[in-house]
Structure formats: C-alpha cells, structure tokens
Amino acid sequence: MTLDISYKAEHITQRELEILYMVGMGYNSKQIAEQLFISELTVQTHRRNMVKRLGLRNTHQLIVWAFKERMLSV
Template identity: 60%
Template structure:
C-alpha cells in the first residue's frame, strides 16, 4: 500500500505516522486492522486517533477524515 501525502500539506500539524493512520481510517479500516497493517498495537492506533482529534479540536474521527479530504491531505 502506498500512502501519498500532498506536498502542500504542512507536516507540522500531524506526524507522518498519524497521516498513515488517518488514511487507513478514511479507507474504513478498524483500529485492529490498522494495527496489523502498520505493525503497531491497537492501543497505539487508538492513541494516534485520539491525539489527532484532540489536537485539531474535533469531536470524533469522522470530522478528522472530512477535514483531511477538505484540506487535501491526501493526493
């Protein structure tokens, strides 16, 4: 799987790993599936998700995904 991030996206907002997690969330993968694909624990995936939602001031991961597409995080 190739994850491409838009060159215009400011990397200081979320880390490269968080972008990977975010893309898999947007593709409909569960936390367990994401953990397996990225070779990390399910708890780590949940932490990345929670940190991104909190940092961006959203209420849930759905808003995070909508924001990512609106801001053209992915190419």
C-alpha cells in the same frame, strides 16, 4: 485516495498520516494495527491525538477535515 505526506506536517506526524489514510480507506483500529505492526491501543492513541490537536470531536470530523484540507482525495 492519495496521501499527501508533506501537507500539514506541523500538525500531523508521518505515522498519523499513515493511520489517517487507512481510516479513510475504511480500516478499523485493529486492522490498522495489524498492517503497521503496532498495538491497537497505539492506533487509538494516534487517532485521539489528531482529533484533540485539531480541535475536533471525533474521527468522522477528522476524515471530513482531511478531505477539506486535501490531505486525502478520491
């Protein structure tokens, strides 16, 4: 899986891209928080903001969107 940090920059921040990548790798919010040295609540807020900003319903749709947009790849 790769991370394209330049794509969709107007929609997703660098930190959100990091979180999106880690969610795609199967990490949960607690694990992401530990890896990025931020709180679990901050991770959840970033996830919620991405879902809302993109007009999606949940994180599953966010991951599907990211693959379709080629922000994440296998």
